[in-house]
Amino acid sequence: MSGCQLAVRGATLPDGRGKGRRVDLLVARGKVLELAPAAGKTPAGEAEEIDASGLVLLPSLTDAHTHLREPGYEYKEDIASGLSAAAHGGFGNVMCMANTNPVNDSASVTELMLDRAKDSWPRGPRLFPIGALTRGLAGRELAPMAELAEAGCVAFSNDGVPVSSSEVMRRAMEYASDLGRRVIDHCEDPSMNPASGVNDGVLSGRLGLDGQPDVAETIQAARDVLLAEYLDLPVHLAHVSCRRTVELIAWAKSRGVRVTAETCPHYLLLTEERAAGFDSLAKVNPPLRTRDDVLALRQAVREGVVDILVTDHAPHADCEKEVEFDAAPCGVCGLDTALALTWTLVREGELTAGDLVRLWAEAPCGLFDLPLNRFRPGDPADFVLFDPGRSWLVCPDSLHSKAANTPFLGRTLEGRVRAHFLGGRKIV
Template sequence: MSTLLVKNARSLGESVDLLVVDGKVRTLNASIEAPADAEVVDAAGKILFPSLIDVHTHLREPGYEWKENVATGLAAAAHGGFGGIMCMANTDPVNDDAAVTKQILEAARRAWPDGPRVYPIGAATVGLKGEELARMSELKDAGCVAISNDGRPVGNTEIFRRMMEYAADLGLIVIDHCEDPYLAAKSHMNEGVTSGLLGVKGQPDVAETIQAARSILLAEYLDVPVHIAHVSAKRTVDIIAWGKSRGVKVTAETTPHYLTLDETAVNGYNTLAKVNPPLRTPADIAALREAVKTGVIDMFCTDHAPHAAHEKETPFDEAPNGFTGMDLALTITYGLVREGVLTEADLIRLWATEPARVFNLPVNTFQPGAPADFFLFDPDLEWKVAPDTLYSKSHNTPWLGQLVRGRVVAHWIGGVKIV
């Protein structure tokens, strides 16, 4: 029988000890006497968090291993505090086949046998082409926990309806990347003053909101759930709040960058700040901050989207969209706690308990018998964001080169130390 005692940690402002026996939480109390055979860890000055869940990542394997692979993506997850990650289907070949799902899961088992855990998201349509429904039942049986067409929104509303119905029959939730394919076509940033000054074609925020409204209306009509991906705009927040007020089974996520960076981050044609949906305005940031606090937005995610350096070192309109995220996500969102925008309890809700509830995943509640998935976070540790301090294979983040504060210093999954 293995026994671990974490002493003098901080949890929700209180000093606590955590006793773990055989990979399960035994008790969490203000003071626990060390059993004779226990390994004791002194966590003075560190915050005790349950392992986080990231519901929206891109691991790139198979097919794009020069950007990321399962092993390096899970390294970023482990060091970022994530005990479980849901990975999107835009691989090559696309994860529209059970064989691809099994390949991803096997790669995870080989690279990180003790976790973090990978939960694949299956493609909603064959090849993500939006024309023919994928074999969702086989994908679920192989291990997929949700369905999405990821960054290629389904323009055909009839196909999208059938997709929602089929997924719901299987107990799966559709994760919808909301983007009108016509309004958003060939855009590279938010449409507004900054795009005008830069002479870059912008995407209006309604491109996101119109598609979100379609999804919510269909969810209400069919009485099935839908999950709105990476919300970036105030108008979309308003539509989600409207749907929830009507009892629609709609949930939503947003990312750290939509709560901390605005469209001016792309000034100078900064490709590291190019992302889709694009960074919006200070008014959108304020609305999203309020939405995560009140629960209109249910959870955080990273939308971890690694790209190799040479792919971002191109003219702005040729550079791919996306940031890496798992290395930095908690560091950035803990900054919102310092600002007084959120509390540590909010972070646990947004990064752990709500993702687990919505997608039916295991989570550490620190109740007796819960999985001993947890980490220690040093809120005062300062470090520079650089290629040698990041664990993702790619380093495409707008925080590159900056000094940040707060980092995971140790991480256990099932009572086994992985970091």
Template structure:
């Protein structure tokens, strides 16, 4: 056995008490826990029966730096990720300047190394078009060489199908996946409310579910025609699920994500007496119906939707404290995602295997990122999790600068106590 640097004692993994042995930042072995052992020169971390989980990957985050550091910066965003259980963080390109050239990518990576040298790891997502304007492709080769893990036009749908086709083709030359924000560019763009009975009663401009599904259909057809992969961001409605399920049945190279807020909240939240017109629930795509929520949950369970991602979108308080129809879209999620989705496991709505696939193994497969499955040689990325600890969502409890969550004031269960990345304790 190689020289052991770290031993995590008496952790619970898959219902069993185990000791985890780490060497040079990698898993050496995982053994049934014993009453005593000689650690030698290794550091010992006593888990006291806490659950150990492989670190998670968030494939859709907005860290705002450069340009909007008052909302979030890379230091604070990665702090929230560290305490949220994430070792890999993929950040979108809607910064100022936009991450559409290598120098911006390099700046992001340098900021991550400066503040979090041992992780969480940052994987920038390059802009698909210059300035995200949808008029001309960005310097995709330069972005890939600088370290971008994927490409996306983020929240600005590419209107030109011809340009989008070329983007898919160029991305494949660099073995990168395009992530598409599926939203028809003419149907209730970024309205932040689902079109239906609730929006009518509240008198708010709204977006129909078909606005998302139309773009999903386009992407499915392109992926089939080109035989190239495409990843669909934050799926929120049944119409989209039906199209993705159809595509996968045909073997089309489509993968998809949804976000925790679509699994625990619906449009009805906006009519609740304590939350009416709550701008913290304004998100794009909007919270949908209970039927949509059930369809998305079932799709996640059966693999039609591959992964979970937070779509962490922090805003400053003054930006959300305004009229609903002018407030920006976005919910902060890095701090709360683990507790929220583990609650679905606890309630029997998701299995542990689906949880692990959606947060850990599948996103790393799609985007070619490092992953820990507790096999020898895997990166020693894991955290100790207290499944029973209750905590209240307050501004002080959130590590992100963004406090814009409709979960504010609620009580969640389950919290990260200690997090290791490549065998180094980061929190």
């Protein structure tokens, strides 16, 4: 076949529920040329041949919620190291939040982010900044969203600093809608133990910590879905952590509200008990909840009530986390570990590989209008060769992020990215 530059032979392509099928992927000019049943016979001419037997072929993933800390907090992470973690973690599209210093509330900050990404990873992963919803994330004045959108911001969010004023939230949703951009809201009632990083419940009562109740999330989410219904506008709820919010979203969707939502691997795998030894690696906002919440979220991502998975990658320096629990910052790293963690859910039968592709690629690309490979001729040749049998220890040396603040530190995970291609070119 003429022009074929790359032939990936014998990879397993997941297909919904089953074991998947073995395929050959042919790439030409950075695009998918053909996806054929593995025969080893498709003539590839001069193409580079890759033996991918035993490897799973996935589209390059999208992470719609990260904190890459640049500008301002480069000691935690910078765009180069964050994108390195993304590249090795299987993410080709990365959206980064605006709570940098200065805040991403002007085109110059957005442009700086995009320049840094281009300089450090010219072949990708591609960076898609999220602009501030309000100026300085202060929750009072609207950020210059048109300017930000023109500079390249793909969505708007006040993530990290919940918008307490419903009036400001309403106007921000209206203004963003004129630009065709979605608003991502960090749902947290700011009067109820905000950012305490531990769930209000049995554990917080036992340890004597101020817990954040799950209703603090649901109350704010309820406001947002009611506004979305009232205005007939879309809203996207960030990092949903509890059953109560899942049930609210299901109710809103049943009414036709244009609400979408995300959750993170740690909310699908860990409970509040992970913080039992005052381990600040388990301190995250919203906090880890209960077993019942974990089960509700697993069901919600299976059924699409929660639409997408994100990492909420929130790197912090070791010295910031190695303090008393109440003094430690909230946040966990996720880009390096997300795919392996999600694969554990696939292995356990909680999710199918098809769910994984939907939650980490198809759905987020659809929501934010990002490039997606569906392995149809002409699609961008963005793909990951994933080795599901490869086990690895989560430790600072095995993580590509600058930070290692993950509650999975010290755990052995199964499954790792063997190679990652964007536009037909190998990035790692």
